[in-house]
């Protein structure tokens with residue numbers, strides 16, 4: 601799982617508990633950074649984290665967790681919460697991607713580019729599962745996955761080192777942005793929309809792309825859930 605916006609992630613786990621089973625320490629780290637970010641001091645951060653564990657971790661035992669919690673908070677003090685990041689794609693980059701001869705390669709190259717720029721042009725690791733899910737290619741088999749990656753590597757567009765870190769070789773640091781990614785939910789849609797592949801329209805509330813499956817849909821998922829909540833509250837107020 602790639603976390604594109606740690607503020608949003610923290611707010612979600614505060615409501616519903618951890619989203620992963622084996623990365624709870626990392627999620628605790630994000631939570632601690634979030635508490636510092638909203639201005640709490642170290643003592644308060646510790647209290648809030650313990651409260652969170654008591655609420656969501658079954659059989660929570662402070663004796664067992666205090667070392668992890670303390671260490672995580674110590675790391676979090678000096679780390680910045682990653683939030684509100686944006687990625688800009690230039691014409692040069694889009695031209696390179698569009699010159700690839702099949703859509704699968706294009707999607708994969710686009711996602712690799714966005715991840716590389718999201719990581720500030722640093723080499724990064726990504727699981728194949730995440731990579732192909734983000735590319736909306738999750739259903740293809742592992743042999744084809746490797747072939748696709750190999751194709752891009754042999755074209756000189758991407759590369760990987762012996763430690764499994766990947767990078768993109770056609771990124772453009774100076775060009776003017778043609779495509780802006782402000783929200784990373786289904787960001788592949790930005791590319792598909794750009795090349796006129798598939799039917800999309802914009803959410804009338806926030807401008808995010810939505811795939812047209814139902815013509816009545818006016819909102820993206822997150823705006824729709826907010827609207828539904830508002831409706832529900834209004835309805836209940838009327839009943840009282």
Ligand SMILES: [Zn+2]
Pocket residue numbers: 803804805806807808819820821822823824
């Ligand atoms: Zn929206």
